[in-house]
Amino acid sequence: MPIYEYECKACGQRLEKLQKLSATPLTDCPACEAPELSRLVSAAGFRLAGGGWYETDFKSGSKKNLAADSAAAGDAKSPSNTPSPKKEGAAA
Template sequence: MPIYEYQCSACGHQMEALQRISDAPLTDCPECKEAGLRKKISAAGFRLKGGGWYETDFKTGSKKNLAGDAAKPKADKPAGDKAKAS
């Protein structure tokens, strides 16, 4: 669940609230009891860095296949490739 920042336009009180995205915004200030809370726009508390997310990052066991592995057909060896017995 995201953390939203609020500031009261009546008294200036600032606060954070853990809410679902579908929840209605808070309006009543817990300090002055006025309906003056407004959501603040703030930066996210994390940053994604690096080359990106990989298919295998969150898979375990035999599920760690790569997307390209399923698309590559296995090459059959011709019958003449067997080692000759001397």
């Protein structure tokens, strides 16, 4: 349930109220009892930050880590910079 912020236009009283999304907005101020209460628009109480928090969310089966899978596939396709070993007895 979200926390809504309200302000009374008559007396300036501000309050927060935990309500369901389907609940009707409050109208009467608890301080002065005037029907001048209005809901304010405020920032969310949390923020999703950082890299990759979504990487494993909402994915199923073998699609859990797409970034690691694509990096591993890129490594397998890239040519190796190490020289191949020479066989003994081979002519140079």
